[in-house]
Amino acid sequence: MDNPDPTKFQNNPIVTLNVGLDKHTFHVHQALLFEYSPVFKAAFSGKCRESSERCMALPEDDPETVERFMQWLYFKSIGLTKGVSPETWDECSLQLARLNTLADKFDVGLLKNSIIDELFALAKIAAWLPETPVIAYIYENTTETSSLRKLIVEWHVWQIDYDWYTHSDTRADLKTMPAFVADLAIAMSRRVQDPSLESPFHSDPSSYYEDRSTTSGD
Structure with a gap:
């Protein structure tokens, strides 16, 4: 992925984000933030304090997740804490889920597309599943129409395969997530009813994009 054109930021103001209760500080070019997030654009363009001080407090957000957002803004890549492996898979998938929550909050549709791309890539190389805490987090922090849920x-x-569903731990976990179970039952029924259906992971991830104004890699 090409780095951003440095001339794009000449004479462009810097805004400050104070993240978390400890106020971790992030400085970001205003033009870049405005380009991808209408929420930030509205906050810094109005007559409120954020606009005059060029500073915004985000006490409820996670500095680690905001740092990933900054990396994506400038380089269009998502840096996970560790390389993906069976041992780190749960942590990495939760990091992506948290980043999706941030993208939802600030209406960064192209970042959500990039997260879909990342999950598609992982699905092609890994046999691991998002574990119960990750699924629970996603369902607690997304709406019914969320592409990430789907x-x-x-x-x-x-x-x-079927064996996964027969494990006692699996059955116990599913009882705690009725909304997920309902969605799973509908999707399973659709697959049984139409044998011609193929795995979506063999196709283009763009069918899961919520922002279709452009592709996430543009």
Whole structure:
């Protein structure tokens, strides 16, 4: 991925984000923030304190997740804490879920597209499933129309075998997530009813994009 054109930021103001209760400080070019987030653009363009001080407090947000957002803004890549492996998979998938929550909050549609791309890439190389805490987090922090919800459900429909459902731990976990179970049942029924359906992971991830104004890599 090409680095951003440095001339784009000449004479462009810097705004400050104070993140978390400890106020971790992030400085970002205003033009870049405005380009991808209408929420930030509205906050810094109005007559409120954020606009005059060029500073915004985000006490409820996670500095580590905001740092990933900054990396994506400037380089269009998502840096996970560790390389993806069976040992780190739960942590990495939760990091992506938290980043999706941030993208939802600030209406950064192209970042959500990039997260879908990342999950598609992981699904092609990994047999691991998002574990219960990750699924629970996603369902607690997304709406019913969320593409991330849909993708996680499809992952369970197409990427695992029947044995997974027979485990006692699996049954116990599913009882705690009725909304996920309902979505899973519908998706399973659709697959049984139409044998011609193919795994979505063999196709283009753009069908899961919520922002279709452009592709996430543009």
